[in-house]
Amino acid sequence: MKSSKYLKSKFINSLKDKGIKNEFVLDALATIPREAFIEPALRTRAYDQDALPIGCSQTISSPYIVAKMTEIIYETDNMGSVLEIGTGCGYQTAILSSLFDDVISIERIETLHIRAKKTLSSFNLKNVTLIHGDGYEGYPQQSYFDAIIITAAPDRIPDKLVAQLNQNGRMILPLHHNGSQKLYRLKNTKNGIHKKDIDDVRFVPMLEGKA
Ligand code: SAH
Numbered sequence: 001m002k003s004s005k006y007l008k009s010k011f012i013n014s015l016k017d018k019g020i021k022n023e024f025v026l027d028a029l030a031t032i033p034r035e036a037f038i039e040p041a042l043r044t045r046a047y048d049q050d051a052l053p054i055g056c057s058q059t060i061s062s063p064y065i066v067a068k069m070t071e072i073i074y075e076t077d078n079m080g081s082v083l084e085i086g087t088g089c090g091y092q093t094a095i096l097s098s099l100f101d102d103v104i105s106i107e108r109i110e111t112l113h114i115r116a117k118k119t120l121s122s123f124n125l126k127n128v129t130l131i132h133g134d135g136y137e138g139y140p141q142q143s144y145f146d147a148i149i150i151t152a153a154p155d156r157i158p159d160k161l162v163a164q165l166n167q168n169g170r171m172i173l174p175l176h177h178n179g180s181q182k183l184y185r186l187k188n189t190k191n192g193i194h195k196k197d198i199d200d201v202r203f204v205p206m207l208e209g210k211a
Pocket of ligand 1 (some may be wrong): 026054058059061085086087088089090091092093095106107108109133134135136151152204205206207208209
């Protein structure tokens with residue numbers, strides 16, 4: 001068994017090889033132990049570049065996707081509040097917590113919400129609020145956000161979430177499009193919402209209501 005230091009440096013080098021450049025994002029991925037978010041039977045694969053099952057038919061995104069989405073919403077000096085839709089196992093939440101001042105993360109499946117709460121409590125993160133709710137509603141109690149990250153794929157851009165973006169706020173989301181999915185970045189500019197097409201991706205669907 002290779003040492004965890006070796007695995008971690010291989011993990012980070014492979015993210016760099018795939019094009020991740022932001023040092024703060026790379027640092028966050030090097031610091032947060034991905035294995036803590038993965039069920040014991042799959043832990044030896046924690047530093048592979050794969051998406052893995054987390055129960056309730058959901059998956060933890062691949063490390064590259066987590067890094068890429070985080071890099072895209074990263075804007076120096078504009079890292080106040082972030083809203084995550086789809087807490088899942090809480091890994092992306094922990095990464096965001098080391099980069100933003102405040103993180104709100106919403107999960108619709110109660111079992112996953114409770115499990116993520118337990119996992120994240122061991123990290124003693126002071127700036128994370130986890131909510132069991134429907135992400136389509138966003139978090140109107142605390143509009144507006146500097147960034148919104150959606151980690152499940154809706155059929156259309158959720159209007160209520162766009163309305164919760166700050167001026168200069170960024171949103172990253174996968175969207176269903178002609179039978180496949182694409183990752184988009186939206187930015188709330190002075191001249192309206194600017195939309196940029198990033199890449200082909202594969203996410204679980206964003207569903208309405210709580211479960
Ligand atoms: N960021 C997560 C990814 C989990 S997969 C991680 O790192 O583990 C996407 C998650 O989005 C699933 O847990 C799914 O239950 C959740 N989800 C889907 N639709 C949702 C909605 N409307 N509101 C909140 N969460 C939702």
